[in-house]
Amino acid sequence: xxxxxxxxxxxMDVAPDRCDITLTVESEGTTATKxxxxxxxxxxxxxxxxxxxxxxPDNMTILKDESEKPFRRGEDRYISKxxxxxxxxVNPALVNRIHDIxxxxxxxxxxxxxxxxxxxxxxxxxxxxxxxxxxxRTADLLAEATGTKVMGIEAANxxxxxMNLDIADLDISCVDHPAPEGRLLCFSSQHADGSATPMSDQxxxxxxxxxxxxxxxxxxE
Numbered sequence: 483x484x485x486x487x488x489x490x491x492x493x494m495d496v497a498p499d500r501c502d503i504t505l506t507v508e509s510e511g512t513t514a515t516k517x518x519x520x521x522x523x524x525x526x527x528x529x530x531x532x533x534x535x536x537x538x539p540d541n542m543t544i545l546k547d548e549s550e551k552p553f554r555r556g557e558d559r560y561i562s563k564x565x566x567x568x569x570x571x572v573n574p575a576l577v578n579r580i581h582d583i584x585x586x587x588x589x590x591x592x593x594x595x596x597x598x599x600x601x602x603x604x605x606x607x608x609x610x611x612x613x614x615x616x617x618x619r620t621a622d623l624l625a626e627a628t629g630t631k632v633m634g635i636e637a638a639n640x641x642x643x644x645m646n647l648d649i650a651d652l653d654i655s656c657v658d659h660p661a662p663e664g665r666l667l668c669f670s671s672q673h674a675d676g677s678a679t680p681m682s683d684q685x686x687x688x689x690x691x692x693x694x695x696x697x698x699x700x701x702x703e
Contacts, residue, residue: 484702485636486624490617492609493693498597501687503568503580504545508590510561514552517562524588525564531583532568543567572597572687597687609694610640621700631703638698 509520545565552562577595584591625632
């Protein structure tokens with residue numbers, strides 16, 4: 483009984499349907515405490531404004547990490563940052579609206595937009611199955627050319643999915659594969675001259691490419 487190692491590949495361009503909008507306010511003060519207080523107060527004002535345009539508190543997460551601790555910049559100047567992340571579906575109109583808000587009342591506020599796919603796992607599972615079929619088609623061609631027959635899978639290595647693919651009683655080993663990042667767009671609320679940056683439908687996200695690759699050892703008759 484012979485064996486043959488065959489690669490398989492499948493990919494798909496998918497339009498993002500989820501969006502995380504991160505807003506970061508930055509304030510300064512003569513002490514670390516003052517800087518932190520100013521940043522917290524500014525963030526609270528921003529949260530109130532966001533709820534006024536219909537964003538629910540359950541869709542907002544206050545971010546806390548080491549980068550938000552006040553740090554010293556100069557002899558008697560401290561900087562503090564506070565951030566909130568808004569979780570929503572892809573909605574360019576909402577992105578425009580939020581950008582208008584921070585551009586007309588919230589100085590020193592930056593905005594980041596990251597797009598993702600809600601059903602990434604399901605799509606990757608389907609692509610992995612397609613990649614397996616791609617490998618099988620090649621194995622069948624090789625077997626036909628050499629006068630043999632494909633009997634089944636001895637072992638397989640899958641990449642592209644974050645789950646273990648259950649294929650009957652086959653010996654399947656999965657490897658970790660980092661999920662592709664959504665496009666990250668960052669905007670400052672103001673230019674050096676103080677004018678706000680206009681937003682447009684150009685913020686419609688580009689499609690994200692998802693792919694799966696397999697390396698399968700097929701048993702030959």
